[in-house]
Amino acid sequence: MYMDLISALPSVLTFDNFFAIVIGVLSGIAVGAMPGLSATMAISVLVPFTFGLDPLVALGLMAGIYNGAMYGGAIPAILLRIPGTPAAVATSFDGYPMAQQGRGGFALQIAVVSSAIGGIASALALMLLAPPLAKVTLLFGPSEVFWIAVFGLCSIIFLLGESPIKGLISACFGIFVSMVGADPITSEDRFIFGQLELLDGINMVILLVGLYAMPPVIDLLEQPLDTKEAGKALKTESLLRSLPKMFHFWKTWLRSSLIGIWIGILPGAGGSMAAFMSYNEARRASNNPNEWGQGEPEGVAAAETANNADTASALIPALTLGIPGTAVAAVMLGGLLVHGLQPGPMLFRDNPDIVFGFMWQFLFGAILLIFLGGSLATNSFSHLLKLPRPVLGSIIIVLMFIGVYSINERMFDVYLMLGFGLIGYVMDKFKFPLPPVVLGLILGGFAEENLRLTLLIGQGQWSALFANTTSLVLVAMTIAVVVGPMLKRLFVKTK
Amino acid sequence: MFNYKKKAALMSALLFASGAALADYPEKTITLIVGFSAGGGTDVMARNVAPYVEKYLGNNASIVVKNVPGASGQIGITEVAHSDPDGYTIGTYNLPGMMARTLDRDSKYSADSFTYLANIVSDPNVIVTSKKSGITNANEFIEAAKKAPKSITVGMSSLGGDDHLGLTKFQNITNTEYTIIPFKGSSGARTAVMGGHVAAAVLNISEVAAFKDELNVIGVARSKRSEFAPDVKTFKEQGVEFYNGALRGFVAPAGLPIDIELKLLEAFNKAANDPEMLAKMNATANPVEASIGPDFKRLNDELYQLAKQAWETTPWK
Numbered sequence: 001m002y003m004d005l006i007s008a009l010p011s012v013l014t015f016d017n018f019f020a021i022v023i024g025v026l027s028g029i030a031v032g033a034m035p036g037l038s039a040t041m042a043i044s045v046l047v048p049f050t051f052g053l054d055p056l057v058a059l060g061l062m063a064g065i066y067n068g069a070m071y072g073g074a075i076p077a078i079l080l081r082i083p084g085t086p087a088a089v090a091t092s093f094d095g096y097p098m099a100q101q102g103r104g105g106f107a108l109q110i111a112v113v114s115s116a117i118g119g120i121a122s123a124l125a126l127m128l129l130a131p132p133l134a135k136v137t138l139l140f141g142p143s144e145v146f147w148i149a150v151f152g153l154c155s156i157i158f159l160l161g162e163s164p165i166k167g168l169i170s171a172c173f174g175i176f177v178s179m180v181g182a183d184p185i186t187s188e189d190r191f192i193f194g195q196l197e198l199l200d201g202i203n204m205v206i207l208l209v210g211l212y213a214m215p216p217v218i219d220l221l222e223q224p225l226d227t228k229e230a231g232k233a234l235k236t237e238s239l240l241r242s243l244p245k246m247f248h249f250w251k252t253w254l255r256s257s258l259i260g261i262w263i264g265i266l267p268g269a270g271g272s273m274a275a276f277m278s279y280n281e282a283r284r285a286s287n288n289p290n291e292w293g294q295g296e297p298e299g300v301a302a303a304e305t306a307n308n309a310d311t312a313s314a315l316i317p318a319l320t321l322g323i324p325g326t327a328v329a330a331v332m333l334g335g336l337l338v339h340g341l342q343p344g345p346m347l348f349r350d351n352p353d354i355v356f357g358f359m360w361q362f363l364f365g366a367i368l369l370i371f372l373g374g375s376l377a378t379n380s381f382s383h384l385l386k387l388p389r390p391v392l393g394s395i396i397i398v399l400m401f402i403g404v405y406s407i408n409e410r411m412f413d414v415y416l417m418l419g420f421g422l423i424g425y426v427m428d429k430f431k432f433p434l435p436p437v438v439l440g441l442i443l444g445g446f447a448e449e450n451l452r453l454t455l456l457i458g459q460g461q462w463s464a465l466f467a468n469t470t471s472l473v474l475v476a477m478t479i480a481v482v483v484g485p486m487l488k489r490l491f492v493k494t495k
Numbered sequence: 496m497f498n499y500k501k502k503a504a505l506m507s508a509l510l511f512a513s514g515a516a517l518a519d520y521p522e523k524t525i526t527l528i529v530g531f532s533a534g535g536g537t538d539v540m541a542r543n544v545a546p547y548v549e550k551y552l553g554n555n556a557s558i559v560v561k562n563v564p565g566a567s568g569q570i571g572i573t574e575v576a577h578s579d580p581d582g583y584t585i586g587t588y589n590l591p592g593m594m595a596r597t598l599d600r601d602s603k604y605s606a607d608s609f610t611y612l613a614n615i616v617s618d619p620n621v622i623v624t625s626k627k628s629g630i631t632n633a634n635e636f637i638e639a640a641k642k643a644p645k646s647i648t649v650g651m652s653s654l655g656g657d658d659h660l661g662l663t664k665f666q667n668i669t670n671t672e673y674t675i676i677p678f679k680g681s682s683g684a685r686t687a688v689m690g691g692h693v694a695a696a697v698l699n700i701s702e703v704a705a706f707k708d709e710l711n712v713i714g715v716a717r718s719k720r721s722e723f724a725p726d727v728k729t730f731k732e733q734g735v736e737f738y739n740g741a742l743r744g745f746v747a748p749a750g751l752p753i754d755i756e757l758k759l760l761e762a763f764n765k766a767a768n769d770p771e772m773l774a775k776m777n778a779t780a781n782p783v784e785a786s787i788g789p790d791f792k793r794l795n796d797e798l799y800q801l802a803k804q805a806w807e808t809t810p811w812k
Contacts, residue, residue: 196566323685345708457674457693
């Protein structure tokens with residue numbers, strides 16, 4: 001198969017294909033940087049237009065958008081505390097404090113370099129290890145996936161903030177939101193109040209935009225029309241000079257890449273979970289965990305590496321098994337289908353040029369990110385900061401409306417977003433942490449569905465949850481994550 | 496009451512009388528509502544078929560696809576049912592899903608809300624088992640369930656879909672009982688059976704064609720073998736009269752003017768037999784088995800009865 005990989009290279013290196021990747025990365029960054037617009041949406045808008053295109057050109061565009069958007073989400077997360085995509089939530093934890101300290105330029109450079117590294121690692125995993133990694137995916141049945149969700153939910157402990165009670169309330173709110181819509185097993189309506197629009201559940205992007213973008217935007221609007229304050233441009237050094245300051249992140253880069261790749265091959269979880277988990281792990285491994293959240297550059301590196309490291313790896317189960325690891329991968333499968341490319345083991349045999357070409361495109365997309373994201377995009381977006389605050393706030397509101405409306409082209413979603421915005425504003429004022437809500441929404445539904453599938457398969461026996469080795473390993477990991485810090489504290493006290 | 500003979504007489508009269516009107520349609524863009532997002536199986540079918548319907552409608556006809564996703568196609572089909580029956584709004588239609596929704600949900604449409612244009616795709620059910628299970632043919636599959644009822648776990652995409660109704664049918668024919676495990680979507684069910692987390696799964700032939708080596712495909716629920724997997728036996732060959740599948744086609748709102756209906760039926764009929772279109776559908780794993788107009792309506796009634804029977808005897812929620 002490595003021969004196929006090499007023989008697919010020439011067909012990628014044509015002008016058309018390369019141009020497609022460049023356009024993809026640039027538009028991906030732009031889409032990611034706008035709150036409410038996500039890679040999923042950009043690619044699903046694109047799919048119908050690719051009918052007439054050469055498959056590799058179409059796939060190059062998609063690979064570029066995916067990589068670009070995962071980094072683009074970091075730009076507003078760092079500069080304005082508004083994550084452009086769900087996966088960029090963890091980036092804002094340390095990125096925004098850095099920007100407030102006047103180190104926003106450095107934070108953006110860390111983000112772009114880390115994104116590229118994550119993307120390259122992921123592309124290499126896809127190119128070299130797709131078939132064996134697909135076998136790993138097969139090991140994960142409902143009970144294993146349930147335990148992964150529990151493991152992820154336990155990491156909420158680290159995200160609870162100063163008041164654990166408020167944090168838990170936030171998490172429960174997220175889990176409640178995950179219950180809205182059709183029951184995952186029986187399709188019974190739950191909490192939809194007669195609204196058919198709610199039957200598919202609440203789209204992550206709607207919740208995110210309302211909850212995360214609304215409070216900062218209202219903050220922006222609350223500031224008086226003071227142009228003196230806003231005139232500050234972003235201080236940046238050249239990337240060549242700031243790069244050496246990042247080399248000591250290598251451990252984080254490596255760890256976060258592996259976490260991102262691993263989360264990517266598991267069905268359903270996706271970039272936000274990868275970013276959260278890698279942020280937690282990096283923080284636990286750090287010498288100064290208490291300084292995290294106050295502008296620790298390594299936090300930005302951890303989050304951004306991981307959310308790009310799950311891009312190509314999410315395509316491993318998608319291409320080999322037809323199960324998309326993320327929502328974006330699901331839309332990309334649609335893009336493949338349009339060109340008559342059926343996912344499955346046959347795909348690698350029947351269309352090696354296209355499959356392996358697609359993998360190369362992911363690699364090139366990730367490398368191009370450094371050049372395109374580093375100077376061009378970052379500089380132009382940072383000019384936005386020079387705008388008077390109220391003007392900037394208004395522009396963001398318009399983008400939020402457009403973004404949320406275009407998910408399903410309905411006003412209902414916009415009203416829903418405004419409702420979440422109000423909740424977010426109140427939560428922000430009363431210091432309820434927001435990340436547990438996001439994690440609760442992502443993992444709550446995931447945990448419920450797989451718990452119930454496990455119990456159905458086990459004919460109602462709870463022992464089905466512990467019936468195999470993979471599950472038991474995951475249970476042990478979960479216990480370690482929960483009990484470990486407690487023991488540590490106890491040990492330190494008694495000493 | 497409008498009886499059939501009257502309608503036929505009127506239709507032929509109109510056909511002669513309205514030559515002029517017939518030549519005029521379509522005067523503007525036709526909107527094709529697809530109840531799923533772009534890139535899904537139904538969307539791919541719609542976009543593959545639409546250019547050929549345009550071609551055979553003539554008059555520089557143009558069809559624009561509008562994706563109205565949500566609630567497994569219910570939002571889109573409700574919009575079709577409530578739009579003006581002027582021939583400028585048509586929609587994609589899935590069976591048995593669209594009819595099952597009229598039973599298990601509070602739907603704002605019924606079987607009488609539509610003019611049935613053409614069913615294009617018929618994707619037969621297959622039953623697959625995991626390599627681990629050791630079950631390789633229909634007999635072993637039935638025997639295992641007879642020996643220990645409900646001991647075999649069977650994955651499928653969701654309750655009330657073609658997979659679920661198919662298994663219900665299979666249970667009734669063979670007098671067996673299986674444990675139903677509804678996943679979200681067929682790819683989840685397929686992966687679970689490949690990983691051995693469930694013993695078997697009900698899928699569609701287009702979904703397993705690329706995975707034949709990783710699974711035991713024990714039978715196709717079709718009267719003849721499918722060209723997507725010519726080496727897989729039908730259930731009929733193995734002595735079980737089990738036929739079922741997922742259908743995808745096109746409808747318009749009820750009350751379409753007869754001249755427009757006839758013109759659309761003719762265009763769909765020609766499109767369904769166009770070799771170029773057939774080749775495209777084959778490449779995107781869409782098994783074509785066309786039924787036009789009244790045939791499609793009859794098929795719909797049949798499947799509605801089946802779903803109703805299943806709903807009444809074993810409601811799934």
